[in-house]
Amino acid sequence: MPENATHSSQPITVGAGFIILLSALMALTSLSTDIYLPAMPMLGRELHGDAEQLTITGFLIGFTIAQLVWGPISDQLGRKVPLIIGMLLFIAGSVGCAISSSMTQMVFWRVFQALGACTGPMLARSMIRDLFSRSRAAAMLSTLMIMMAIAPIGGPLLGGLIIEFSSWPVIFWLLAVTGVMLLLALLTLPETLPEERRVRATFNGAFSNYFSLLKNGLFLRYTLSLTSYYMAIYAFIAGSPLVYISYYGVSPQHYGWLFAVNIVGVMLISTVNRRLVQRYPLDILLKTALSIASLAAILLTLAAGMKTGGIVFLAVMMFFTFSMNGVIAATSIAAALDEVPEFAGSASALVGALQYGSGIVSTGLLSLFSDNTPWTMSWIIGLFTTTGAMMVLTVKRRH
Template sequence: MIDSQSQTPGAARNTTGLSFILILSALMAFTSLSTDIYLPAMPVMAKDLHGDAELTITGFLIGFCIAQLIWGPVSDHFGRRLPLFAGMVLFIVGSVGCALSENIGQIVFWRVFQALGACTGPMLGRAMIRDLFSRTRAAQMLSTLMIIMAIAPIAGPLLGGQMIKITSWHSIFWLLTAIGTLMLISLIWLPETLPEEKREKASLAGAFRNYYTLLSNAQYMRFTLCLTFYYIAAYAFITGSPFVYISYFGVDPQHYGWLFAVNIVGLMAVSVVNRRLVHRYPLETLLKCAVTVAALAALVLALGVRMHTGGVVLIVVTVFIFFSMNGVIAATSAAAALDAVPNVAGSASALMGSLQYGSGIISSLLLALAGDGTPWTMAWIIALFTLISAGIALTTRVVAVADN
């Protein structure tokens, strides 16, 4: 149902056609694509660049985290389209820099630069959904977008694994350059969802003060932190799995993509179910159920790895359950958080995205600093932070909100 405070039903119908959904899905997939596509190449990159390949993810997430805090108020002030165009240009330049890098320092720098642009996609994708839809409908739309955008983390590692087999890792970043260029062109057909009369009227400097208001909003922060801690756990798998599967268990890099993709299939399946569930149950109830299941799977993973039982099968099965819950957790927590602060959706989405994806910095640093060459470090990080996420969700009261 269209949010009566966002747009008229007719305007929303004209805006949210198939092209709008496809472009928005691609924008929201930018983060996954920018990282997942070169995961199979990370062990090779570490050897070629004589450095810690995990730092390329850390650098990307640092840029991603900081840039969103800038783009959020800018989008509330100037609209959504302008930051998207600027972001795609920055992403293209950063991708070229990565492709031309010759050492670990250079590629980490350009990964930061690449992230300055990539972050506009998922951040403004969420904000545009909130511009158009009410609480429950926004959760349903976000689940729909996750189903489509899940193609990227499935296709990314598979494509990257095949590319590293026949060419160098540099070509992966040239491919990202081409994809960024196509996305820049596609933005021509993306409509503006934040009309002039609904934009932030205060000065741009004043718009940044919205972050203080957001940080002091308990309802918004509760959902945001729940998502943040879950993503620390998720990034522990994303960052650590190439070395666990390829280096520790000896999985062929070309086959790694399939092991990664199975988790995304689970995410897609749960997202399909979630589209129906959001109309029957409160978002808070769905969130509590999802994080509880994820926490139980994470505990089994950590205990099994610690006891040296189950091998790679244990990791594949438990991570599949854990990762599949992302289909509910991301959609429900984002919709509920943004519903708490509808007048500053751009800044709210930016702060949420900054914490959500910036949390991966914690994962990659913990893996780099505490890694012992076994799956244990990845396992305990996943378990610890999923339990914290569950603790936050389970203490959240259910709020009955009528969609208008």
């Protein structure tokens, strides 16, 4: 049902098309990574390299650094122009990946692809904060997560289907075409940050906002909690192809279904969370979700350490850990941005940079300590999920 925004000088009608487009922008990161997960073993063989996980690391490095630049720019120029420029960079990077002939080239173009891809989820969050208050923003973010879950569900399934009948370059050509379609849709997007609410400082002054954000204790606590949880999430994303396909012998096509089960959990929990945020404080919801995720992650770690439970126990525990993302991401982001509404663009950039940059740590640890069993992935998930929970369990309750 359409709803008029409340923060803009000229109300913007928020209809189904607007929500779908924002969902697609937020899903761009997941699609860019998840769709080629089934092709990673093939990628390593055909590009004559054994560092295919670095294609994820490279993407996350570009994604993290670029957000810190785009955030202050969007606070000064508005949201629409950076989105359009970012989509052009994403298209160019996708084409570069498709024509790569070595692992070095692939990693380079993945970094380039990320320079543009990061504008989608970052500015979608900023636009929600431009238009809605704290609790309503959390509900809207939950709505977006329900719709954006199509990408991580369909991505591995589609990627597995493509490599069954073709090869990995087709995956990146498909991403390029997707970028073109989103670029055309962006031309119809309204600007949510009016002139009178834009930052008037110089770019150097705008970047100093990050120092102010880092001094805000509550903002930082919510942000670091999400960051720690996403270290666990990226450990699963990067480590699960090895565990499921190489260790347990699951086919690349069936791997997509195993991965999709977790995203279905995110969709279900996000649906429930849309109602919960209207009835309960965000902090209570966040603490509860992180506690559930931590318990499942600890059990997963213990089972992996004792080499018991098998693939079924691993999949069940990951379902509970991963699906809590439907509450954790929406509530922590809404709570963090609500602390600093005057710096929504910069704050969203910093949240996104730390959230997705956390994957750099995860993939680095996986590469460093991998023993070709589920153990390394499991202890990384257990460690960082519980760390994220500890960050918010001491936050003073807010109503």
